[in-house]
Structure formats: structure tokens, C-alpha cells
Amino acid sequence: MDRHPTVEATAEDIASMEIRGAATIGAAAAAALREQAESSDAETPEAFRAELRAAARRLHETRPTAVSLPNSLRYVLRRMDGTDVPALRSSVVDAATAFEVRLDRAQSQLGAIGANRLQDGDVVMTHCHSTDALACVEAAVEQGKHVEAIVKETRPRLQGHITARQLREMGVPVTLIVDNAARRYLDDADHVLVGADAIAADGSVINKIGTSGLAVNARERGVPIVVAAQTIKLHPATMTGHTVEIEMRDEREVVDDEERATIGGIEVENPAFDVTPPRYVDAIVTESGQFPPESIVTLMRELFGDGVADPWLD
Ligand code: RUB
Known part of the structure; x- marks a missing residue:
């Protein structure tokens, strides 16, 4: 259940404020979950789900105040769906991408x-x-x-x-x-x-x-x-x-x-x-x-x- 290097690097960058600002943190977290899903070699749906949850926990523990971070993780994980690993993977990839699109659209609308x-x-x-x-x-x-x-x-x-x-x-x-x-x-x-x-x-x-x-x-x-x-x-x-x-x-x-x-x-x-x-x-x-x-x-x-x-x- 290895974490993709991007999850670790993103977590470190958020903690050190290399990646900062609430919207940017939320987008980076979604992108890190997508990379984790894309690179996962989990063999069972249970292992895949556990891997994604562990990645989300690592990202979540970085900084406590910007709620865009848990909201982003929640958005992606709640859409993780499927009975086999390929289906789960594509649900996470699609959700992370949809989240980023939503962020951009919301920002230009506001x-x-x-x-x-x-x-x-x-x-x-x-x-x-x-x-x-x-x-x-x-x-x-x-x-x-x-x-x-x-x-x-x-x-x-x-x-x-x-x-x-x-x-x-x-x-x-x-x-x-x-x-x-x-x-x-x-x-x-x-x-x-x-x-x-x-x-x-x-x-x-x-x-x-x-x-x-x-x-x-x-x-x-x-x-x-x-x-x-x-x-x-x-x-x-x-x-x-x-x-x-x-x-x-x-x-x-x-x-x-x-x-x-x-x-x-x-x-x-x-x-x-x-x-x-x-x-x-x-x-x-x-x-x-x-x-x-x-x-x-x-x-x-x-x-x-x-x-x-x-x-x-x-
Ligand atoms: C950043 C900060 C920003 C909000 C909103 O703090 O307080 O005003 O995060 O930013 P830090 P955005 O630099 O400590 O992360 O509108 O880009 O989400």
C-alpha cells in the first residue's frame, strides 16, 4: 500500500507552504489523489480503497485550517465507486478532474x-x-x-x-x-x-x-x-x-x-x-x-x- 510520491511531495509542499492558499491547496490535493489512483498497483478493490483513504489522511494532516482541503478530499472519495480496481480508478480520476473544473468555473463565476x-x-x-x-x-x-x-x-x-x-x-x-x-x-x-x-x-x-x-x-x-x-x-x-x-x-x-x-x-x-x-x-x-x-x-x-x-x- 505504497503512497505515490506525488502524495508525499504534495503533502510536504502544503505543510511548508510551497503550495498555499485555500483554493490552490484543494486543487493540489485532488490532483495528488488522482496520481495515487492512476499509479496504484492494488490487486483488490479493498486494497485500492484503503490506499486512497491513506493518501487522503496524509494530505489531510498537513494544515488544519483551510476547509477546502477536507472538502476536496471528500469530493473525490465520495465519488470513488466500482466493483473492480479499473472502475474504482477511473471514478477517482474523473472525480479529481471534475473537482478541478468546478474550482476554475466557481472562481470565474464569483x-x-x-x-x-x-x-x-x-x-x-x-x-x-x-x-x-x-x-x-x-x-x-x-x-x-x-x-x-x-x-x-x-x-x-x-x-x-x-x-x-x-x-x-x-x-x-x-x-x-x-x-x-x-x-x-x-x-x-x-x-x-x-x-x-x-x-x-x-x-x-x-x-x-x-x-x-x-x-x-x-x-x-x-x-x-x-x-x-x-x-x-x-x-x-x-x-x-x-x-x-x-x-x-x-x-x-x-x-x-x-x-x-x-x-x-x-x-x-x-x-x-x-x-x-x-x-x-x-x-x-x-x-x-x-x-x-x-x-x-x-x-x-x-x-x-x-x-x-x-x-x-x-
Ligand atoms: C492564505 C489565505 C488566503 C485564503 C484564500 O493563507 O489566507 O486569503 O487561503 O485564498 P496561507 P484563495 O498563505 O497561509 O495559505 O482565494 O486563493 O483560496
Whole structure:
């Protein structure tokens, strides 16, 4: 029951953030399951199923917060079907491919919806790097709107640099700022536009650490906060009272070994995400439309029913 090298490499890349961002993580996980299915030399359907579940468990244990990861694994494993290995294999390959197509389609659909919120001449402030958020700006630019961006650098991993580069490639004028300057520059912004790693049933938004502070400041300044998040970011377990685990990352992302030795015996904490309560969010833009955060639960009930199982634990 060997794991395909791609599963291991993908798991390591997700853990080290070589592969990062919720949508990208979900797509990479589906692709890794497909490779596992394609290369499997399992001789029985039971062995094949066990192999795929083990691969999913390995991928699942990498990072805890982005729900796109378990949602992706669930999407593929729930469609694993057949009475012999070739049938099982093709069901997994087809499901992984269908998932990737769905992701792409959802992102362009939500981009078109998000773009409707942006007017010609608007300035957006971004935090971290979100492909869903950038899809909204890209669609607006394609509609011929002039959009400018104030991009927070996003310590400690500086994902704002990726955002700045990609916006520049779209032809969007970018001003890069340090995180601490956000409040000052909110006066120049028409929207705060961020993505999400998970959205809870009460409409709370889990996204890169610093999102909640930005949202509180934006509300105080009267700047609307828009969250671009396709429905794979909806967290089914929160419908039954579970909370979303916030990933704590290595302190070396904050202080390197040399600085650590100089500072000495202090605690360093490095949470990767935070929770923005629904009252600070103006709209959640999904491929199924735009929702006030408090009503996202109706969409979740439609999509998930009363809850969902974890097929990799079967
Ligand atoms: C990434 C992050 C992004 C969301 C949404 O955090 O918080 O805003 O994942 O991204 P990290 P997308 O860099 O720690 O993975 O819209 O691309 O799914």
C-alpha cells in the first residue's frame, strides 16, 4: 500500500507552504489523489480503497485550517465507486478532474459577481494572497474598469508580494504598505477585499491573521469589507457546533535562530489565521451569488444537508 510520491511531495509542499492558499491547496490535493489512483498497483478493490483513504489522511494532516482541503478530499472519495480496481480508478480520476473544473468555473463565476461591486476608479485594499479575491479584480479590469490596489505586505510570510506582482501583471496600479499602515490608508480605499480559508455557519470568516483587525478598522472608517470565497470554503462541521482549528506555525517564521538567541527566553506565538465575526463583514461573494454573512447558513444547508462524514476515516 505504497503512497505515490506525488502524495508525499504534495503533502510536504502544503505543510511548508510551497503550495498555499485555500483554493490552490484543494486543487493540489485532488490532483495528488488522482496520481495515487492512476499509479496504484492494488490487486483488490479493498486494497485500492484503503490506499486512497491513506493518501487522503496524509494530505489531510498537513494544515488544519483551510476547509477546502477536507472538502476536496471528500469530493473525490465520495465519488470513488466500482466493483473492480479499473472502475474504482477511473471514478477517482474523473472525480479529481471534475473537482478541478468546478474550482476554475466557481472562481470565474464569483469573479464576475465580485466585479459588479467594483466601480470604475475604485481602490481596493487587500490582505494576504487570495486567488478568489484577485478573480474579482481581474473580472472588473476585463470589463474595462480602472481599479487600483493598496496591498498589505502580510507578515510574516509576505504573501502580499505575490498579490502585488499578480495585480501589476493585470495592469492594476499597486501601492504596497506594511501591515501597520493599513488604518492610515483605509481613507484612500473604497473596499477591503479578502479571501477566506473557511467560513463558519454563523458567517464568521476565517482568513489570514490580521484580517479581523483590518475589518474592524475598515468598519470604523466606513469602508465595506467583501470576502470572496467559493463554496468549497464553507465549513460543514460548523453547522453541528464544531469550531475551526487555527493553525499555529513555527516561531522561526517570526524570529530566526540568530534573533532568537539574542532575545532569549520569551514566548513567540505565530497563529496563521484569525476569525472575523460576521458583524464586520458586508458581503460574502460566492459562485452562487453574494450573501450577507448571516444568511450563508442557508446556502450551507442546501449544499451539505445536515452535515458530512469524513470518508478517509472509514
Ligand atoms: C492564505 C489565505 C488566503 C485564503 C484564500 O493563507 O489566507 O486569503 O487561503 O485564498 P496561507 P484563495 O498563505 O497561509 O495559505 O482565494 O486563493 O483560496
